Amino acid sequence: MTKAAVFTGASDALEIWDIDVAAPKAGEVKVRLAASGVCHSDLSILNGTIPMAPPMVLGHEGAGIVEEIGPGVTLVQPGDHVVISWVPQCGKCYCCDRGQPELCEAGAGTMMSGGMLDGTKRFSRNSTEIGQMAASGTFTEYTVIPEISAVKIDNDLPLDKMCLIGCGVLTGAGAAINTAQVGPGDTVAVIGCGGVGLNTIQGARIAGAERIIAVDMVASKLKLAEQFGATDTVNAANGDPVAAVQALTGTGPLGPRGVDYAFEVVGSSVTAEQAMSMTRRGGTMIMVGVGRVDDTLKDFSLFGELFMGAKTIKGSVYGSANVHRDVLRFAGLYRQGKLLLDELISKTIKLEEVNQAFADIQNGEVARSVILY
Ligand SMILES: [Zn+2]
Ligand SMILES: [Zn+2]
Numbered sequence: 560m561t562k563a564a565v566f567t568g569a570s571d572a573l574e575i576w577d578i579d580v581a582a583p584k585a586g587e588v589k590v591r592l593a594a595s596g597v598c599h600s601d602l603s604i605l606n607g608t609i610p611m612a613p614p615m616v617l618g619h620e621g622a623g624i625v626e627e628i629g630p631g632v633t634l635v636q637p638g639d640h641v642v643i644s645w646v647p648q649c650g651k652c653y654c655c656d657r658g659q660p661e662l663c664e665a666g667a668g669t670m671m672s673g674g675m676l677d678g679t680k681r682f683s684r685n686s687t688e689i690g691q692m693a694a695s696g697t698f699t700e701y702t703v704i705p706e707i708s709a710v711k712i713d714n715d716l717p718l719d720k721m722c723l724i725g726c727g728v729l730t731g732a733g734a735a736i737n738t739a740q741v742g743p744g745d746t747v748a749v750i751g752c753g754g755v756g757l758n759t760i761q762g763a764r765i766a767g768a769e770r771i772i773a774v775d776m777v778a779s780k781l782k783l784a785e786q787f788g789a790t791d792t793v794n795a796a797n798g799d800p801v802a803a804v805q806a807l808t809g810t811g812p813l814g815p816r817g818v819d820y821a822f823e824v825v826g827s828s829v830t831a832e833q834a835m836s837m838t839r840r841g842g843t844m845i846m847v848g849v850g851r852v853d854d855t856l857k858d859f860s861l862f863g864e865l866f867m868g869a870k871t872i873k874g875s876v877y878g879s880a881n882v883h884r885d886v887l888r889f890a891g892l893y894r895q896g897k898l899l900l901d902e903l904i905s906k907t908i909k910l911e912e913v914n915q916a917f918a919d920i921q922n923g924e925v926a927r928s929v930i931l932y
């Protein structure tokens with residue numbers, strides 16, 4: 560038995576259930592969670608933005624200690640401390656072979672199924688099967704995950720901070736470092752300064768960006784953005800953010816220039832179009848936010864943006880992360896004091912308080928709430 564926060568489909572809140580956890584099968588491990596961040600994508604499943612079938616244990620930003628291993632597991636042992644990846648990266652499919660493990664074909668199917676790599680489920684209640692978000696399901700004391708989703712870290716690293724690497728850091732900082740490949744001297748704009756956007760900002764800082772312009776409508780988030788490395792801030796509540804960013808990036812003979820890289824970290828066509836407009840000719844717009852299935856770009860000129868502008872649009876899934884390389888890389892940056900994690904945590908909460916954490920996300924009040932088990 561374990562206590563879990565479950566998306567039931569019958570309510571607009573998660574319900575706390577006592578559920579059964581099966582033993583790990585071949586190639587799987589059981590993890591006793593130490594901590595789980597509450598991410599906007601958990602809320603997006605609850606409110607239908609990301610379509611997933613209930614019942615499902617949500618949560619995908621976790622860290623814990625391996626409790627038990629299934630047959631054939633070689634990557635970790637009981638007692639190992641691990642960060643959980645929400646894309647199981649198989650290392651041998653078409654995309655993994657091409658250096659794009661974030662698109663792992665085995666992982667993508669598993670994420671949508673709510674089960675393990677073989678499609679079956681490990682959680683249940685009264686013989687009803689319960690799925691788990693993205694082969695992780697971290698809103699529970701115990702979970703079973705594919706061995707390849709468990710990334711071993713040094714035992715002295717604090718698990719209540721390391722959990723944030725599992726989604727917010729890989730997704731946000733990864734978008735700057737891996738997807739965009741921001742370099743020294745570059746100019747960057749980041750629209751949306753929540754848990755992921757703050758990580759995009761610190762990723763750009765770590766990559767050596769000269770100018771990092773943070774855009775949000777909440778003054779307290781812009782204040783945090785400065786702590787994470789923003790050199791300038793634009794409060795979009797006070798006027799057109801595109802004009803404000805262009806005013807900061809100079810004007811040439813053809814008009815206002817814009818930034819080398821504009822990151823959309825909200826998940827809306829409105830801000831995506833703003834990000835396109837903030838991007839300079841020859842620059843790149845990176846879509847990090849998770850938008851609705853039916854939301855599409857409309858104000859997008861083939862001549863102006865793509866031909867004369869020669870702009871690139873890049874989608875970014877999981878910060879183009881190779882989790883087995885990048886979790887360790889970010890843990891090392893934390894040790895060096897370059898990656899801020901403690902500062903991301905606005906609140907630590909109990910599992911039962913998860914719905915309040917969602918309310919805080921919607922009110923724009925927190926960077927991250929972290930559940931401690
Ligand atoms: Zn997330
Ligand atoms: Zn793969």
